[in-house]
Amino acid sequence: MLIVHHLNNSRSQRILWLLEELGLPYEIKAYSRDAVTNLAPPELKTVHPLGKSPVLEDDGKIVIESGAITDYIIRRHGGGRLAPAPGSDAHETYLEWLHFAEGSAMTPFLLALYTGRLGEAAAPLQPRIQEQIGAHVAYFSSQLGSNDWLVENTLSGADIMMSFIAEIATAQGLGTHFPNVAAYVRRLQARPAWQAAAAKTEPYNFTQK
Ligand SMILES: N[C@@H](CCC(=O)N[C@@H](CS)C(=O)NCC(=O)O)C(=O)O
Structure with a gap:
């Protein structure tokens, strides 16, 4: 089990x-x-x-x-x-996203969370942190383009991993600058499986309003 x-x-x-x-x-x-x-x-x-x-x-x-x-x-x-077939080029891209989500994209969001608690003391760091949040979300947005899903335009583990990045980005208002990311969050949160998971847990804060 x-x-x-x-x-x-x-x-x-x-x-x-x-x-x-x-x-x-x-x-x-x-x-x-x-x-x-x-x-x-x-x-x-x-x-x-x-x-x-x-x-x-x-x-x-x-x-x-x-x-x-x-x-x-x-x-x-x-x-x-x-997941795309192991050994295919698409599988390599898929693995890249699995690592990118936690290995790269989460870092500036976490830095913003922690330095936010320092108030004015963290002011010198904020431009770089905000620029890095923007850069990572812009990269994701550019790779998604007008597709529904990240790899071969088919839902995969890459989307499952990147969903949290897209959710926090839109929760922080970046969906206005990156409408395809906002639409991606609406698309994934509308899936019956996403809804079924949400129904089994306490209210989740990163839902699309
Ligand atoms: N890179 C790890 C991060 C795990 C992590 O930091 N989880 C957070 C939840 S978003 C947590 O458990 N925080 C509670 C704590 O640190 O006390 C992963 O993706 O599994």
């Missing part, structure tokens, strides 16, 4: 979406953020020492990192769905 250790309002939401797209049976172990610090509760550290979400459990095997979890679920349980 697949178990997702899921923190509310987090990157873990996309793993639930992935499992719903594949129609796989799974269980959610839900954790709530601390009302004051917004951090994960200490119980998550009993599952993995870092105490972060998502964590996937598959018959006792623990897998961390959204990109690795996405790859694991698709390879081991996807039956060839949601």
